[in-house]
Amino acid sequence: MDIFNAEAGADQESILEVRVVLIDSEPEIWRVFQLRSSLALNQVHQVLQTAFGWEDAHLHRFVASDPFAPLRPVDGQFPEVLQWLPGQECEEPGDRPEEDCSLDQLLALGSAEAFYEYDFGDSWLHRLELVSRRPADKDSPPARLIDGARRGPLEDSGGFPGYEEIMDALADPRHPDHAEHSAWVADITGSDAPFDPAFLDIPTVNRTLAEQFRRTRSGEKRAK
Template sequence: MLCVRVGLVGSRVEVWRLVEIDASLLLDRVHAVLQVVMGWEDTHLHAFADADPDTGVRSGLSGLSGPRRWGPGFLREDDEDLLLEENITLGVVLSVDRPLFYEYDFGDQWLHRLDVIEIRSAGPAERRVVVVRGAGRCPLEDRGGVDGYEQLLMVLADPAHEEHGEYAEWVAAMTGQPASQFNPALFNPDVANRLLRERFPASGPAAQ
């Protein structure tokens, strides 16, 4: 089992999760895990990379050739160098000295960094994925990435702002609740773990 910290990169609003995850999960299943634990809606494209997409920097891989990316097969129509995410497990591309990057929504560019905190043996009936703790609710989708989300929070916090009413209406439409109830610091690991139990059983093959 890998104890992994998943953090949203570049955000001044702290959004992170500490997750225990089976290293044998294929990356396409890891994508499904990250959607649940972060709180995304899985309505946009995604890809994994062993280098920060913004800097190209790789850690612990100096002996290998250029940066590698993994994603769903249909993306190879536009990127012949893309490797298939369903052909490789998390433990092969993520280790203590080797972070992994996960980009969700190529327009808004929500970038996540995965770092291994600890590696331990797993019990025979242990759940394959568990959220230990975390901070910050998932940003709202289609908000213009990190900068757009921070702008949203700034306007919501200022009732005198000329766009406050417009932003509040948008948040209410997206969440189904009044904007006054929107709490960017709120994260409930119990909700995430309930969803994970449905998708990833304690033993047997990963849920499809």
């Protein structure tokens, strides 16, 4: 399934309001989306990458329950833990192709909750929570960001401990690592402008999502 190709069956689907929180963020980093229920998980992956400022440079997975919670045996046996990955990366018995599972299906498995982990080294874990649903109409975009707080952490910053260390150094010109971390952030962001961890440009995120959708539709028309 192609990214953002979610128009088929619009009369039968819903618009889901989904709140996504980056677990362990303090202050909290979060987003609220309106998403078509038929979006496949590979599409949701792209939406989250755009909204949190990730660069799709690492592995990711979706799971229906907290992947780090202790497992509890059922009838003396531990249940199979399912995870949804890009189809070409499915190797274990519990792996499922993310292209074959919709957002609505995953949330139903997790009782209106699901998890998305990006970068298994830094382990950026996001909790997806279904807030509400309403019928979709033909003008409903596949994905729209309606609210949120703070930009996502920088790629390869070492999880929250590393990211917080970098932010502390940036905020204090007298910090011994201020110059080194400032140069690293400028290289990662491609800008010498001051880095503001509280900044979130919702209109730009939505323009990017809309453009991604338009490009996909244009590509489909050319293919026909």
